[in-house]
Each structure stands twice: as structure tokens, then as C-alpha cells.
Amino acid sequence: MSEKIRVAVAGAGGRMGREVVKMVLADDALELVAAIDRSGAGTDAGELVGLKPCGITASDNLDSALANAKPHVLVDFTVPSVVYSNTVTAIKHKVRPVVGATGFTPQQIEELDGLCREAKIGGLIAPNFSVGAILMMQFAAKAAEYLPHVEIIEYHGDQKLDAPSGTSIKTAELIAKGREKLKQGNPNEEEILPGARGGEYEGFRIHSVRLPGVFAQQEVVFGGYGQSLKIRHDSYERAGYMPGVNIGIKKVMEYEGMVYGFEHLM
Amino acid sequence: MSEKIRVAVAGAGGRMGREVVKMVLADDALELVAAIDRSGAGTDAGELVGLKPCGITASDNLDSALANAKPHVLVDFTVPSVVYSNTVTAIKHKVRPVVGATGFTPQQIEELDGLCREAKIGGLIAPNFSVGAILMMQFAAKAAEYLPHVEIIEYHGDQKLDAPSGTSIKTAELIAKGREKLKQGNPNEEEILPGARGGEYEGFRIHSVRLPGVFAQQEVVFGGYGQSLKIRHDSYERAGYMPGVNIGIKKVMEYEGMVYGFEHLM
Amino acid sequence: MSEKIRVAVAGAGGRMGREVVKMVLADDALELVAAIDRSGAGTDAGELVGLKPCGITASDNLDSALANAKPHVLVDFTVPSVVYSNTVTAIKHKVRPVVGATGFTPQQIEELDGLCREAKIGGLIAPNFSVGAILMMQFAAKAAEYLPHVEIIEYHGDQKLDAPSGTSIKTAELIAKGREKLKQGNPNEEEILPGARGGEYEGFRIHSVRLPGVFAQQEVVFGGYGQSLKIRHDSYERAGYMPGVNIGIKKVMEYEGMVYGFEHLM
Amino acid sequence: MSEKIRVAVAGAGGRMGREVVKMVLADDALELVAAIDRSGAGTDAGELVGLKPCGITASDNLDSALANAKPHVLVDFTVPSVVYSNTVTAIKHKVRPVVGATGFTPQQIEELDGLCREAKIGGLIAPNFSVGAILMMQFAAKAAEYLPHVEIIEYHGDQKLDAPSGTSIKTAELIAKGREKLKQGNPNEEEILPGARGGEYEGFRIHSVRLPGVFAQQEVVFGGYGQSLKIRHDSYERAGYMPGVNIGIKKVMEYEGMVYGFEHLM
The missing domain is CATH 3.40.50.720 (NAD(P)-binding Rossmann-like Domain)
Structure with missing residues (x-):
């Protein structure tokens, strides 16, 4: 060049x-x-x-x-x-x-x-021009083919109005497309505090954390027999x-x- | 001795x-x-x-x-x-x-x-004889005095019936005692997926993740102006x-x- | 079937x-x-x-x-x-x-x-039959094409004899193949404690943590302008x-x- | 008031x-x-x-x-x-x-x-006026009394000249004071890559990660029989x-x- x-x-x-x-x-x-x-x-x-x-x-x-x-x-x-x-x-x-x-x-x-x-x-x-966020989404979609049990935890500033975040929903769509249909968790599960288990999307859960000081972070966590895989992206600034x-x-x-x-x- | x-x-x-x-x-x-x-x-x-x-x-x-x-x-x-x-x-x-x-x-x-x-x-x-879990709870209570914005994310196996876990509720009680009264988050916040923001306890949120392969884990995350503090305990076995x-x-x-x-x- | x-x-x-x-x-x-x-x-x-x-x-x-x-x-x-x-x-x-x-x-x-x-x-x-470990390695190799600044932190039990682990070296090989040649860090960097900066492999660093209670964990951390991406795999048991x-x-x-x-x- | x-x-x-x-x-x-x-x-x-x-x-x-x-x-x-x-x-x-x-x-x-x-x-x-960093150091010193096996991993920007960081050394001093004398790890341990095991301080190890995009982060990880405890502080800005x-x-x-x-x- x-x-x-x-x-x-x-x-x-x-x-x-x-x-x-x-x-x-x-x-x-x-x-x-x-x-x-x-x-x-x-x-x-x-x-x-x-x-x-x-x-x-x-x-x-x-x-x-x-x-x-x-x-x-x-x-x-x-x-x-x-x-x-x-x-x-x-x-x-x-x-x-x-x-x-x-x-x-x-x-x-x-x-x-x-x-x-x-x-x-x-x-x-x-x-979205964030290389890291796009890699996170691609990796999450790929991992869900092999480790279908997954939850998303996303972190944003405490004044954000909507939950879950746009990026987490985009990630969830890609995961749902990539994996077999699956309703996770114990069917008899009970929430002592309503909402504790997060928001449900196609059989899995998304959790939105809102805290001051955070710009934008997301973790996608996969759990399998005897192992877990976590993909985490942190954005610090524009x-x-x-x-x-x-x-x-x-x-x-x-x-x-x-x-x-x-x-x-x- | x-x-x-x-x-x-x-x-x-x-x-x-x-x-x-x-x-x-x-x-x-x-x-x-x-x-x-x-x-x-x-x-x-x-x-x-x-x-x-x-x-x-x-x-x-x-x-x-x-x-x-x-x-x-x-x-x-x-x-x-x-x-x-x-x-x-x-x-x-x-x-x-x-x-x-x-x-x-x-x-x-x-x-x-x-x-x-x-x-x-x-x-x-x-x-509870888990030294690490007790230290986590003590540290969380102490940190909440200085960094009152906090959320708890707890992880257990996907067949667990109740959410949130007993340990997370015990932790939440100690946090609530230690800090000033505080209703976190944006008052106009909207949940696109119901439950996304977790279960509310005395103004803050608890999120329960359920995945196969996990024995018992908990993160207590504090967010402040320009910083965050995280205390995490993992139990692998009895x-x-x-x-x-x-x-x-x-x-x-x-x-x-x-x-x-x-x-x-x- | x-x-x-x-x-x-x-x-x-x-x-x-x-x-x-x-x-x-x-x-x-x-x-x-x-x-x-x-x-x-x-x-x-x-x-x-x-x-x-x-x-x-x-x-x-x-x-x-x-x-x-x-x-x-x-x-x-x-x-x-x-x-x-x-x-x-x-x-x-x-x-x-x-x-x-x-x-x-x-x-x-x-x-x-x-x-x-x-x-x-x-x-x-x-x-290696660990789906999660193989996904981690594949993702790390792919991410290094776009976010070439990377370090590996691997965790094993405190009685392990060799450092770094076989999996971390395999991961490092795949990263080195995937990315442009790059010598990371400040060329005038000084170690006050010898070894603090880890072991060098093709211009980046591998850190080996050895603690009781750990079976096998690895984090691959990528840092870019205003963001970071982390891929973490935990093995809990055979x-x-x-x-x-x-x-x-x-x-x-x-x-x-x-x-x-x-x-x-x- | x-x-x-x-x-x-x-x-x-x-x-x-x-x-x-x-x-x-x-x-x-x-x-x-x-x-x-x-x-x-x-x-x-x-x-x-x-x-x-x-x-x-x-x-x-x-x-x-x-x-x-x-x-x-x-x-x-x-x-x-x-x-x-x-x-x-x-x-x-x-x-x-x-x-x-x-x-x-x-x-x-x-x-x-x-x-x-x-x-x-x-x-x-x-x-140091960082509430979170001071809490991290206090908690680390306290935890080391009960879970003496510990390593520190600290993250700073890739142009930082000295390793390990001042905060990690201060933390290490407090840990060493708080716990029994202990030389961790396998005495016959071998480093295939020199430095992989980090810098030694009073029998435990400090690892310094240097990546672009990071302001200042530190993890103190304790490992015990069947459990681990992690205290992590992230500074995003002044x-x-x-x-x-x-x-x-x-x-x-x-x-x-x-x-x-x-x-x-x-």
C-alpha cells in the first residue's frame, strides 16, 4: 500500500x-x-x-x-x-x-x-463500527451451536432508559438463529423476587445491569457439562x-x- | 500448638x-x-x-x-x-x-x-462455613458504605428451583443495612423484555443466572464515578x-x- | 436420527x-x-x-x-x-x-x-475434546486479525509443574499465525520485579497463575482503542x-x- | 448537615x-x-x-x-x-x-x-483518593489472613514504563503483612517461557498486563480448597x-x- x-x-x-x-x-x-x-x-x-x-x-x-x-x-x-x-x-x-x-x-x-x-x-x-462488539456477536452465535445453554448480562450507565440494550437483543437474535430450539432452566423454577431470572428471549435470559461509571459492557456466558465459556466486550468511550x-x-x-x-x- | x-x-x-x-x-x-x-x-x-x-x-x-x-x-x-x-x-x-x-x-x-x-x-x-463466601458478604457490606450503587449477579446450576439464591439475599440484606437508602437507576426506565432489570431488593437489583456446569458463583458489582469494584466468589464443590x-x-x-x-x- | x-x-x-x-x-x-x-x-x-x-x-x-x-x-x-x-x-x-x-x-x-x-x-x-477450549482458541485466532494487541492469562492448580500450559501455547501459536507481526508494549519498559511482564511469545505475553482449587482456566484479553474483548474458558472437571x-x-x-x-x- | x-x-x-x-x-x-x-x-x-x-x-x-x-x-x-x-x-x-x-x-x-x-x-x-482502590487493598489484606494463596494481575495502558504498578506493590505489601509466611507453588515448577510465572513478591506472584485502551485495572485472586475469591477494581478515568x-x-x-x-x- x-x-x-x-x-x-x-x-x-x-x-x-x-x-x-x-x-x-x-x-x-x-x-x-x-x-x-x-x-x-x-x-x-x-x-x-x-x-x-x-x-x-x-x-x-x-x-x-x-x-x-x-x-x-x-x-x-x-x-x-x-x-x-x-x-x-x-x-x-x-x-x-x-x-x-x-x-x-x-x-x-x-x-x-x-x-x-x-x-x-x-x-x-x-x-455499528465496533470491531470488538461485532466479534463478540459472531463468536456468541458460533458458540451457541455447540454450547446451547447461554445467558447474556449487559452493563450500561444507570441513566439509560431502555433495557435490555440494542446490542444484547441483536446478540440474542444471532444466538437464537444459531442454536437448536431450547427452553432452558428448571420448568418448576420459582422467582422469590419477581424478575430475578431476567428477561426471556427464545428460551434463554438477558440481564440488564445499570450502574454509574459504566459506558457499555456485555458478557455472553455459555455453560456446559463441567465447563463454561465467557465472551466479554467492554466499550470505554466513543x-x-x-x-x-x-x-x-x-x-x-x-x-x-x-x-x-x-x-x-x- | x-x-x-x-x-x-x-x-x-x-x-x-x-x-x-x-x-x-x-x-x-x-x-x-x-x-x-x-x-x-x-x-x-x-x-x-x-x-x-x-x-x-x-x-x-x-x-x-x-x-x-x-x-x-x-x-x-x-x-x-x-x-x-x-x-x-x-x-x-x-x-x-x-x-x-x-x-x-x-x-x-x-x-x-x-x-x-x-x-x-x-x-x-x-x-455457612465457606470462608470465601463470608468474606464476600463482609466486603460487600463494607463497600456499600462508600460506593452505594450496586447490583448482584449470582450463578447456579440450571436445575436449581429458587431464584435468587439464599446467599445473594443474605448479601443483599447486609448491603441494605450498610448503605444509605437509595433507589437506583433511571425512574423512567422501561423494560422491553419484562424482568430484564432483575429482581428489586431495597432499591437495587439481583440477577440470577442458571447454567449447567456451575456449582455456585456470585458477583457483587459496585459502580461509581469513573470506577467499578467487583467482588466475586466461586464455589467449585462441597x-x-x-x-x-x-x-x-x-x-x-x-x-x-x-x-x-x-x-x-x- | x-x-x-x-x-x-x-x-x-x-x-x-x-x-x-x-x-x-x-x-x-x-x-x-x-x-x-x-x-x-x-x-x-x-x-x-x-x-x-x-x-x-x-x-x-x-x-x-x-x-x-x-x-x-x-x-x-x-x-x-x-x-x-x-x-x-x-x-x-x-x-x-x-x-x-x-x-x-x-x-x-x-x-x-x-x-x-x-x-x-x-x-x-x-x-483435546473440550468444545469450549477449542472455541476459545478459534475465537482468539480470529480476534487477533482485528485486535492485534493481546495477552493470555492462564490459571491452573498450584502443583502444576510446567508454565505456561500446553493450551496457552497452542492458543499463542494460533494468535501469532492470525495477526500481523507485532512487538507489543513500550520498548523502554522496565521490570521492577523480574518476570512481572510474563513470558514473551512472538511479541506478546503469557501469564501463568497457579492457585489451589483451580482445575483449568484461560483468559485471552484483547485491547484496542477505547475497548477490550475477553474470551474466557473455565474447565471444572474431567x-x-x-x-x-x-x-x-x-x-x-x-x-x-x-x-x-x-x-x-x- | x-x-x-x-x-x-x-x-x-x-x-x-x-x-x-x-x-x-x-x-x-x-x-x-x-x-x-x-x-x-x-x-x-x-x-x-x-x-x-x-x-x-x-x-x-x-x-x-x-x-x-x-x-x-x-x-x-x-x-x-x-x-x-x-x-x-x-x-x-x-x-x-x-x-x-x-x-x-x-x-x-x-x-x-x-x-x-x-x-x-x-x-x-x-x-490515593480512589475509594474503590483503597477498598480493594483493604479487602485483599483481610482475605489473605484466611485464604493465603493469592496472585495479583494488574492491567495498565501499553505505554506504561514500569511493571508492576505502584498500586499492585502497595497491595502486595499489605497482603504480605496480613498473612502467614508462605512460598506458593510447586517447588519444582519450570518456566518454559522465562517470566511466565510473573514477578515474585514474598512468596507470591504479580502479573502485569499492558494493553492499549486500558486506564487502570487490578485483580487480586485468592484460591482455596474448592473455591476462589476475586477482588477487581477498574479505574476508567481521572x-x-x-x-x-x-x-x-x-x-x-x-x-x-x-x-x-x-x-x-x-
């Missing part, structure tokens, strides 16, 4: 965008060539993220920024309302979109896939998604069409 | 009694001087527990066994129906009782305390109670009166 | 063989049809393993036992000195060998593979290998040739 | 000082009355720490700030070179010092204790010290003399 991959970042001043800019500047295999941000336009992109100036001034016009900077890849963590049109604009410029967002319809994804193929470029849309974005930028150079879901690149 | 402590074991052929006999034979500071067992009477106590002969023949008469062998201590893990009268018999012979049982009434304990004091000997009745029984035998030599609860010796 | 798989067990009175007999008797899809054991010959196989009689009397002659009982599968956990000839005998009778042993030479395996193919039957030789043997018995019915390594069936 | 405790913060613009200011502003039982900071002088203390204005302007003169604001407590996380004279100044104004620093000599502490007693106020100097500082501010109101070490208030 002798030539650097030229990267533009949309929403460079946002919470995730700032992490992306830092990550691109820190990787010798990548070169930041444009930063797009409405409120940060005119500021050096390095300063925008709290570093020293990097020589790239943020702009507020995606179209002209892509035309001038000729990036290979556009990383976009902006809001749902603009991300679809941003993605279309990028493909029009033959710039590979790497998008962190939920809320695309299947029709939109199919349409964007068609546009990518016409332009002979790759693209990536991913609701920056934990960056290794996944980094891999996405490099992989999107190697194929054509729009991939939905980071797990398909692993 | 130049002289060995002379030990008799009641119920020497039972599940716990066998472990006691093995433990006594393995400790140079202790000497097995009598073994009492209804169905094992006439057999060498070593053979009764699957070891080579030790020279002590099991008897089925507690009274005469104590009179002949003159033990310092009687360890008794027999059934509730006989353990009270066994204990009275032991004290009559000035033999210190070390008893693993639940079900004594406060009146019985007070009466036995009086008998011990008259005989100028110590005695010990303990529902033999895990023996270090506690060993300590009990030695401590009971040093005081007068009946102590209820192993934690008071720690 | 309407018809039961007919199973013979060699070394039925040995430590592993006894667990195999119990497992076969407990699974409705399997039928115990022969038990071979030198010292247990003449005893009912159920009684040999501490259960009630099962109607199968142990024999000390493998050849005639296989001829009479016509099993589909022979499970063999006997000693290295006889296991090779046992395997040849089984194949001669068109009985599929499922063998738990190390020490076969590549030539022997190749030869046995040829014999199996001639007989149009499957066979399995596996040094019986933990049985689910793997059970899978082996069923899978060996479905292919031809000799498979070396249980992981190839997963 | 009807009246609020009036708090001044020295070094309010520093890394720790900013956390202190935020913590004081967030606690209804405390009132920020002064902020001292050389480079931040003239700025509102709220703005100095990235919050909205709080009405207290930072000053660069400790003496006049204390004279004007009349705080009950001065929290000081400034550099070693000024902290001693700051502390003397505070006591002169009858302001209770709560100091996060190492490097005081025993003579200095004794002298400051005398000054506090003359002024009839309390004072606190603590190298803010984790604030609950300890908060307790310190409140406790220092209740005694006279200088206390060295936060553990003496627990």
Missing part, C-alpha cells in the same frame, strides 16, 4: 467526526484531504478537533470540497436527514462512502448499491469505534458495490 | 462428614479419635471415606464414643432431627461442638450457650467448606460460650 | 472411560453395546462406573467384543501403548474409532486415514470433555477418512 | 483541579467560594472547567482568596513545589487542607499535624478520584489534626 488513501470527513466538528479526523491524522497510510462542517467552516481541521493546525481548512460545501480535493473515501457520521444525499453526492464524484448511520431503508440501500456498481466503486454503511472505521476505509478500496453491515467485511 | 487437637466426627459417612474426615486426617495439627456413623459402624473410618485404613473404627453410639475417645472437638454435619441432641450430649462430655446446620431456634442457641458457659467450653454453630471447618475447630479451643455464625470468628 | 448409534468403550474402567460410559448411558440417541476393560472384565459396565447395572458385561478382549456387539463406534481413551493397535482392530471390524490421545506420528495418522477410506468409514483422533466426545460420536457417522483434531469437525 | 461546606480549590485549572471544581458545583451540600489558578486568574471558575459561569472569579493569590472567601476547606491538587506552603497558608487561615499529593516527609506531616491541632482543625493528605475527595471534604470537618492516607477515614 505505497500510496496513501485520500480521505474526506463530513461532519468533522461533530462528536464522532472529530474522532475520525484525529484517527486519519494519526495513520500514516491515510491522508486527510478535506473536512466538511457547517459551523466549523473556515477553521483548520486540526484546530477544529483540538490539535495543532494540519493545513486543511474546513468547508461547508460537500460538492465543491469533493470536486477540489479528489478524495478516495468520504467518511460520514452526520445526521440521518443529510446522510442519504451526502452519500449520493459522494458516489457521483466517484468517492467511496463510509457511513456510520442507521435508518436507511432496504430500497435506499439497493439503490445506492446500484449507483456504486455503475461508478465501479465500493461503499459501506454500518450501524473512540472505540475508530479502529473499525479505519478498517472500513481500507477495505472499501478493494471491492465494488454497497456493503450494509461492518460484519460482512470481517 | 504443640499438642494435637483431638477430633470426633458425627455423620462420618455422609456427604459432608466424609470431607471432614479427609480434612482432619490431612492436617498434622489435628488427630481423628472417633467417627460416628449409623450405617458405617464397624468400618475403619479411613476406608469409609475411600482412603486407606486409619486405625479408627466407626461406631454408632455417640455417647460411648465420646466417653472412650475423649475428643476436644465434635464436628457434626448430621441431619436437623438429631443435631440438637448430639450437641447437648457433646457439651455434657465437655466436648466442644462444631456444627454445620440451620434450623436452631434462638431459644435453643441461648440454652446451648448457657450449657457451654457452665462447662467452660466453646461451641460453634454455622449455617469440599470448599472444609477450610472454614478447619478454622472453626482451632478457634473453638480459644473461647467459652456458643457462637452462632462463622463470621463472628473472622 | 431414528436409529440409535451403537457404541463400544475401550478402557471403560479408566478415569476418562468411566465418564464416557456415563455419557453414553445418559444419551437416548446412543446405545452402549460393549465395554472393554482389563481389570473390570466380568463386571456390569453400569456398576463399573458407580451406576446401577445396565446389562452390558465388561470384557477384556477387544477383538471378540467388537465381533459380537457390532458397534458403529469405538470410543478409546486407553494408554498410548495400546491405542494404535486398538484403532487398527476397530477399523478391521468396520467400527469407527473415536480416540482421545496424543502421540500418533504423522505417518500413523496417514496410514489410519488410508485404512478408514478403504473400509469406507470415518474416524477421529483428538488430543467430565467437561464429554460433550465433545458426544459430538465426535455423531459426526464420525457422516464422513469417510481419519480426521485429526476435533476443531476440524466444528 | 443544614449548612453548606464552603470550599476553595487551588490549581482549579489543572487536570485534577477541574474535576474538583465540577464535583463541588454538582454537590448541593458543598459551595464553591474560591478558585485559585495562576494562568486562569480573572476567568469565571465555571467557564475555566468548560461549564457555564458560576459567579466565582479565579484569583492567583491564595492568601487573599482565603482571607476574603472564608472557606471551610481548601482542596489542593497543585504541584509538589508549592503544595507544602499552600497547606501552611491554609492552616494559618483556619481553613482545613484536603491535599492530593505524594512527597511529604514524615517530619513535614508531623509539623502540619501540630499546626492543625493548634488551630483546632482537621486536615487530610492522601496519595474523575474516579472525585468521590473520595468528596468524602474527604466532609470528613475533615469532623476531627482535629492531620490525617495521612485516605484509608484512615474509611
Whole structure:
């Protein structure tokens, strides 16, 4: 990989965008060539993220920024309302979109896939860029084929509103698909405290722990005859998604069409 | 401790009694001087527990066994129906009782305390001899004074009938006593799967995991601003109670009166 | 699977063989049809393993036992000195060998593979039947491709002679193969206590903990930017290998040739 | 506690000082009355720490700030070179010092204790304000009396220079004091990879794991016959010290003399 991959970042001043800019500047295999941000336009992109100036001034016009900077890849963590049109604009410029967002319809994804193929470029849309979380889910699905007795314990901050977490439900779906149908536990089991045995999902249990100081953690525990297997993922902060974005930028150079879901690149 | 402590074991052929006999034979500071067992009477106590002969023949008469062998201590893990009268018999012979049982009434304990004091000997009745479990409970109670946000996750075999476990409820009581009153979590919290947030006890949650292969485990997790503290105890087998029984035998030599609860010796 | 798989067990009175007999008797899809054991010959196989009689009397002659009982599968956990000839005998009778042993030479395996193919039957030789341990190793190798910073912590009983454990070294080999070359840690790191940083293997570290009460545990911990992933396997007892043997018995019915390594069936 | 405790913060613009200011502003039982900071002088203390204005302007003169604001407590996380004279100044104004620093000599502490007693106020100097870490150390020391077989595994970021960590050595000292002398492990143990068994401290082992993404974690694992006990502390960030500082501010109101070490208030 002798030539650097030229990267533009949309929403460079946002919470995730700032992490992306830092990550691109820190990787010798990548070169930041444009930063797009409405409120940060005119500021050096390095300063925008709290570093020293990097020589790239943020702009507020995606179209002209892509035309001038000729990036290979556009990383976009902006809001749902603009991300679809941003993605279309990028493909029009033959710039590979790497998008962190939920809320695309299947029709939109199919349409964007068609546009990518016409332009002979790759693209990536991913609701979750956490390499570790995706590995945890894949491993859990695989382990459930061999050790079908399983429970999930997930930990989040104590002000979180919903339980169980989205990641734990996604994991539970994958486990349920992977294993034989199974109603775990003693059929005559009694709860002295209602809810002690957790929430039931397809015959197994999910437990949601809520404590201050925790960002996001999950354990998937398998129990078998004389053994147990535990897969645990800890997210400490938003920056934990960056290794996944980094891999996405490099992989999107190697194929054509729009991939939905980071797990398909692993 | 130049002289060995002379030990008799009641119920020497039972599940716990066998472990006691093995433990006594393995400790140079202790000497097995009598073994009492209804169905094992006439057999060498070593053979009764699957070891080579030790020279002590099991008897089925507690009274005469104590009179002949003159033990310092009687360890008794027999059934509730006989353990009270066994204990009275032991004290009559000035033999210190070390008893693993639940079900004594406060009146019985007070009466036995009086008998011990008259005989100028110590005695010990303990529902739980697991040193590690007792330390876990003591540490949890202490930590809750400083880090009041806490949840308990307990693990047992998948055929266990009741949830949560007795140990987790005992732990929860100690935590609730130790900390300020506190209703944890977001008041607007919603359970997408009913029970996901566990069973509530005095404002915090207990989660019961049931999986094959597990004997007994418990985690008490405290969350604070920027930190967490976890205390975890794993019991692998019945033999895990023996270090506690060993300590009990030695401590009971040093005081007068009946102590209820192993934690008071720690 | 309407018809039961007919199973013979060699070394039925040995430590592993006894667990195999119990497992076969407990699974409705399997039928115990022969038990071979030198010292247990003449005893009912159920009684040999501490259960009630099962109607199968142990024999000390493998050849005639296989001829009479016509099993589909022979499970063999006997000693290295006889296991090779046992395997040849089984194949001669068109009985599929499922063998738990190390020490076969590549030539022997190749030869046995040829014999199996001639007989149009499957066979399995596996040094490790622990499903959980094999999953841990596979997951660790896969995770290292994406999260190359890793350390291994393994736990065994305090009387174990060698450190690190065989399983941890096998895991380390798989990790090293899976990831880019990487020398972890600060190059100017200093050990105030020699050995604190563990043993080095291809740029990462292995730590061996030795404590009483532990049978076999291993954690593989991956650290990335803002996240960590942990894979932990606990073996509590010898019986933990049985689910793997059970899978082996069923899978060996479905292919031809000799498979070396249980992981190839997963 | 009807009246609020009036708090001044020295070094309010520093890394720790900013956390202190935020913590004081967030606690209804405390009132920020002064902020001292050389480079931040003239700025509102709220703005100095990235919050909205709080009405207290930072000053660069400790003496006049204390004279004007009349705080009950001065929290000081400034550099070693000024902290001693700051502390003397505070006591002169009858302001209770709560100091996060190492490097005081025993003579200095004794002298400051005398000054506090003359002024009839309390004072606190603590190298470590992490409630969780101190509890972990206290629990480890206590557990070692009953379960003397122990190992420590500590985790820090992969660029840390020294191993093992200061906290693990402090923990090890407390463990060694608490338990009987004991050389753990098999005397004939062999290291296939040198260092695999960790660093030895008074007969037990310390293992130092270094991985990116980790701030500071420590596990103390005790192994006994049939059981294990694990105490684990995770620090996620600097803010984790604030609950300890908060307790310190409140406790220092209740005694006279200088206390060295936060553990003496627990």
C-alpha cells in the first residue's frame, strides 16, 4: 500500500467526526484531504478537533470540497436527514462512502448499491463500527451451536432508559438463529423476587445491569457439562469505534458495490 | 500448638462428614479419635471415606464414643432431627461442638450457650462455613458504605428451583443495612423484555443466572464515578467448606460460650 | 436420527472411560453395546462406573467384543501403548474409532486415514475434546486479525509443574499465525520485579497463575482503542470433555477418512 | 448537615483541579467560594472547567482568596513545589487542607499535624483518593489472613514504563503483612517461557498486563480448597478520584489534626 488513501470527513466538528479526523491524522497510510462542517467552516481541521493546525481548512460545501480535493473515501457520521444525499453526492464524484448511520431503508440501500456498481466503486454503511462488539456477536452465535445453554448480562450507565440494550437483543437474535430450539432452566423454577431470572428471549435470559461509571459492557456466558465459556466486550468511550472505521476505509478500496453491515467485511 | 487437637466426627459417612474426615486426617495439627456413623459402624473410618485404613473404627453410639475417645472437638454435619441432641450430649462430655446446620431456634442457641458457659467450653454453630463466601458478604457490606450503587449477579446450576439464591439475599440484606437508602437507576426506565432489570431488593437489583456446569458463583458489582469494584466468589464443590471447618475447630479451643455464625470468628 | 448409534468403550474402567460410559448411558440417541476393560472384565459396565447395572458385561478382549456387539463406534481413551493397535482392530471390524490421545506420528495418522477410506468409514483422533477450549482458541485466532494487541492469562492448580500450559501455547501459536507481526508494549519498559511482564511469545505475553482449587482456566484479553474483548474458558472437571466426545460420536457417522483434531469437525 | 461546606480549590485549572471544581458545583451540600489558578486568574471558575459561569472569579493569590472567601476547606491538587506552603497558608487561615499529593516527609506531616491541632482543625493528605482502590487493598489484606494463596494481575495502558504498578506493590505489601509466611507453588515448577510465572513478591506472584485502551485495572485472586475469591477494581478515568475527595471534604470537618492516607477515614 505505497500510496496513501485520500480521505474526506463530513461532519468533522461533530462528536464522532472529530474522532475520525484525529484517527486519519494519526495513520500514516491515510491522508486527510478535506473536512466538511457547517459551523466549523473556515477553521483548520486540526484546530477544529483540538490539535495543532494540519493545513486543511474546513468547508461547508460537500460538492465543491469533493470536486477540489479528489478524495478516495468520504467518511460520514452526520445526521440521518443529510446522510442519504451526502452519500449520493459522494458516489457521483466517484468517492467511496463510509457511513456510520442507521435508518436507511432496504430500497435506499439497493439503490445506492446500484449507483456504486455503475461508478465501479465500493461503499459501506454500518450501524455499528465496533470491531470488538461485532466479534463478540459472531463468536456468541458460533458458540451457541455447540454450547446451547447461554445467558447474556449487559452493563450500561444507570441513566439509560431502555433495557435490555440494542446490542444484547441483536446478540440474542444471532444466538437464537444459531442454536437448536431450547427452553432452558428448571420448568418448576420459582422467582422469590419477581424478575430475578431476567428477561426471556427464545428460551434463554438477558440481564440488564445499570450502574454509574459504566459506558457499555456485555458478557455472553455459555455453560456446559463441567465447563463454561465467557465472551466479554467492554466499550470505554466513543473512540472505540475508530479502529473499525479505519478498517472500513481500507477495505472499501478493494471491492465494488454497497456493503450494509461492518460484519460482512470481517 | 504443640499438642494435637483431638477430633470426633458425627455423620462420618455422609456427604459432608466424609470431607471432614479427609480434612482432619490431612492436617498434622489435628488427630481423628472417633467417627460416628449409623450405617458405617464397624468400618475403619479411613476406608469409609475411600482412603486407606486409619486405625479408627466407626461406631454408632455417640455417647460411648465420646466417653472412650475423649475428643476436644465434635464436628457434626448430621441431619436437623438429631443435631440438637448430639450437641447437648457433646457439651455434657465437655466436648466442644462444631456444627454445620440451620434450623436452631434462638431459644435453643441461648440454652446451648448457657450449657457451654457452665462447662467452660466453646461451641460453634454455622449455617455457612465457606470462608470465601463470608468474606464476600463482609466486603460487600463494607463497600456499600462508600460506593452505594450496586447490583448482584449470582450463578447456579440450571436445575436449581429458587431464584435468587439464599446467599445473594443474605448479601443483599447486609448491603441494605450498610448503605444509605437509595433507589437506583433511571425512574423512567422501561423494560422491553419484562424482568430484564432483575429482581428489586431495597432499591437495587439481583440477577440470577442458571447454567449447567456451575456449582455456585456470585458477583457483587459496585459502580461509581469513573470506577467499578467487583467482588466475586466461586464455589467449585462441597469440599470448599472444609477450610472454614478447619478454622472453626482451632478457634473453638480459644473461647467459652456458643457462637452462632462463622463470621463472628473472622 | 431414528436409529440409535451403537457404541463400544475401550478402557471403560479408566478415569476418562468411566465418564464416557456415563455419557453414553445418559444419551437416548446412543446405545452402549460393549465395554472393554482389563481389570473390570466380568463386571456390569453400569456398576463399573458407580451406576446401577445396565446389562452390558465388561470384557477384556477387544477383538471378540467388537465381533459380537457390532458397534458403529469405538470410543478409546486407553494408554498410548495400546491405542494404535486398538484403532487398527476397530477399523478391521468396520467400527469407527473415536480416540482421545496424543502421540500418533504423522505417518500413523496417514496410514489410519488410508485404512478408514478403504473400509469406507470415518474416524477421529483428538488430543483435546473440550468444545469450549477449542472455541476459545478459534475465537482468539480470529480476534487477533482485528485486535492485534493481546495477552493470555492462564490459571491452573498450584502443583502444576510446567508454565505456561500446553493450551496457552497452542492458543499463542494460533494468535501469532492470525495477526500481523507485532512487538507489543513500550520498548523502554522496565521490570521492577523480574518476570512481572510474563513470558514473551512472538511479541506478546503469557501469564501463568497457579492457585489451589483451580482445575483449568484461560483468559485471552484483547485491547484496542477505547475497548477490550475477553474470551474466557473455565474447565471444572474431567467430565467437561464429554460433550465433545458426544459430538465426535455423531459426526464420525457422516464422513469417510481419519480426521485429526476435533476443531476440524466444528 | 443544614449548612453548606464552603470550599476553595487551588490549581482549579489543572487536570485534577477541574474535576474538583465540577464535583463541588454538582454537590448541593458543598459551595464553591474560591478558585485559585495562576494562568486562569480573572476567568469565571465555571467557564475555566468548560461549564457555564458560576459567579466565582479565579484569583492567583491564595492568601487573599482565603482571607476574603472564608472557606471551610481548601482542596489542593497543585504541584509538589508549592503544595507544602499552600497547606501552611491554609492552616494559618483556619481553613482545613484536603491535599492530593505524594512527597511529604514524615517530619513535614508531623509539623502540619501540630499546626492543625493548634488551630483546632482537621486536615487530610492522601496519595490515593480512589475509594474503590483503597477498598480493594483493604479487602485483599483481610482475605489473605484466611485464604493465603493469592496472585495479583494488574492491567495498565501499553505505554506504561514500569511493571508492576505502584498500586499492585502497595497491595502486595499489605497482603504480605496480613498473612502467614508462605512460598506458593510447586517447588519444582519450570518456566518454559522465562517470566511466565510473573514477578515474585514474598512468596507470591504479580502479573502485569499492558494493553492499549486500558486506564487502570487490578485483580487480586485468592484460591482455596474448592473455591476462589476475586477482588477487581477498574479505574476508567481521572474523575474516579472525585468521590473520595468528596468524602474527604466532609470528613475533615469532623476531627482535629492531620490525617495521612485516605484509608484512615474509611
